[in-house]
Amino acid sequence: MWRRLHVRAALVAAPLLLGLGAVMYFLLQHYSAQAALEAGQRMNLGLARYIVEHQPPGLINSAGRPDKGLVKELAVQVMAINPSVELYLLDTNGRVLAHALEGLRGPDPVGVQVDMAPMRRLLSAENDAGVLLPVLGTDPRSPARANIFSVWAIAPPGGGMGYLYVVLNGSAAQGVAAGLGNSGALRAMAIGAALSTLLAAAVLWLAWRHLTRPLRQLTDELKSFRDDGDAGAQSESGDEIGVLRNAVQTLRQRIAQQFQRLEDSDRQRRELVSNISHDLRTPLSSIQGYVETVLLRGEAIDAPTRAAHLRTALRHVDLLGKRIADLFELSKLDAGRIEPRQEMFCLAELLQDVVQNYRLAAERRGVSLSLAAGSHMKAKVLADIAMIERVLQNLVDNALRYTASGGTVVLAIENHGAFMQISVSDTGRGIETNHLPHIFERYWRASDAEEAGASTSSGLGLAIVKRILDLHGSVVRVHSELKRGTRFEFLLPQAA
Missing domain, CATH: 3.30.450.20 (PAS domain)
Structure with a gap:
């Protein structure tokens, strides 16, 4: 209440009014004495x-x-x-x-x-x-x-x-005047001046309250509008003008952020269309080329060559299907059409299933895939098991793609109090430091990425990982050194 503008105005005006009342009292006393002297001299x-x-x-x-x-x-x-x-x-x-x-x-x-x-x-x-x-x-x-x-x-x-x-005003008269200095009339006049000052302050307070009512209403509306969009908004200090200024500044920042997001969304949309066109055109062109070769040459192609062409076309069909599925999944995540369904499950069992599912692919690449020692704990976490499995699949797939033959990929679980930390580490080629801020962007690939790995990647795997963990309120962190490997890690809350 004390920060209200009309209250502060009244508190500031009250001492001024008291001072004015005191000055008026002394001036009245002085000029009353002067008037009495003038009257006495004029009469005599x-x-x-x-x-x-x-x-x-x-x-x-x-x-x-x-x-x-x-x-x-x-x-x-x-x-x-x-x-x-x-x-x-x-x-x-x-x-x-x-x-x-x-x-x-x-x-x-x-x-x-x-x-x-x-x-x-x-x-x-x-x-x-x-x-x-x-x-x-x-x-x-x-x-x-x-x-x-x-x-x-x-x-x-x-x-x-x-x-x-x-x-005319001899010693006897002056003595009587001095005795009247503390008279009831003067005390009544002083009390009257004080009451008049307090009444003026109260009237001023009521007037300010009435005049600032529209300002208070506007301030409350702006605060309500801002707080609706900012769950972490803190209580304001200062009068209505200060609160209004802060609210306007916050709204201006929000509007600027919204414009920036719109520009970013428009840029990402254009990039997405361009990237989709490129990613879909490449496998389609390969499929078309192999199928046309088989059809045009017909019986001139021997059976092993024809089978190789068809297997290659099928591989590109699988790659095309995977890229379309990734695009569809990411679009649903961005549109908010998928919400995590919290459930309790054993994290070690999920990691073991992922290792088993990718063991054959790892062996074909000559990479050792395993679950770290000490990760077979029975601790349970609370999350969407299907989404977390998708995160692990993308991280393992990414690790295998960029790890050379003879390398290792290790999944691990560590207890961090109320959270469990999951990590996927590899001994692959690593990521340059200046590339780390961009690896979770859609379709981003390092210019010097290995062609073999890049050709089989949709460029959306890590973007999907980040979006899923964002929905879980978790953050994915990455540590990498060139020619020594990369480590991705994130936290999930333990189930009570």
Whole structure:
């Protein structure tokens, strides 16, 4: 399930949504604080002016010195109404002259330099709606921290000028704001943001699941189609796109293999027609020649010569019949019209029968044919006895054909645990290494094959051997050395 595309997309999107939710939460918190500052400054923008206009003159005298008594009395009145504000008197350069802070802790703000630029911007804000609030100025109690304020110029009697500087978000208000940092409203907002993020992830998961449904269906169909043709197909890893890519690649390979097989089949069909024409024409021509000789010369041929001609024609008829039978058998094997019929039989007895059947032919060739010592075991195998007999006949016939007089052909059985190994060895001329990959092909003969042996071979014997053993799930192996002989061997399962 975790490899599904919609699940992985949701898992990837969930952290992004959580991060986006966190960013939105902090941005909301920040701009909410900014909006609160703007609202507080806008509501109290004219506070300093109102105080200056409704107070008797004398807060700053003509010498530029503050009347601390009036300042204290004024601060008591204003701060009694709004405890969050702090009042300061500034000189014309923005330096703090006096204040009325009760219970002051930390350094005295008298003498602190207030930045004049924000003051000028705020003074122009009453006449210029284009000035954006909040305008943050110096907080005399904490010069490193900016704060909202209200300011108005004071014109003392006798000339000169100073400023009434009112910090709107004083220490008391900041303490209350800090206490609200862990308020229920903020916790509710954080929980709401988290729930919204999870809801968005769930909606995204459902949307991806709906959108990728056709892709999943197509992937399952391709996998099913591929697995039907590949019994050894393994389970796929990755999401739908990865599985789909692998399935398409596998199908492309299968299609390429099918095209290659079609080309090979067409080539083999053409070669088969050509080879059949050649193999059937040669004995037919010989038969026709000898029969015509006998008919044309008639009584002019003596009885022994006539009998020799007829025996030769008969031998070619037998060869022709054998080649046609081999072709018919191989065509049935290739077409799948013959299936092995599994039965239990004694392998040693079958090999002994084959040796007996070929003993006379071996003696005529001057070849010793025998069953190896130790091969008379009673072990039984499970296979189609008629097909395995055909395999042994073809191998023995092939060994006798290419083994010179005085040579030996030996059949042997060896126990290989759950299998029995059957081998046919000869001391014939052997096969060159570069010819070994081709010996099981139809009609293949080495260019330097002995003419006597090649002339009596249909070229299909080993192809039939390989096809029969393929049907049994076995593999025929060959070992050969020039002028030292050849050994064919294969395995059959022992019967339980």
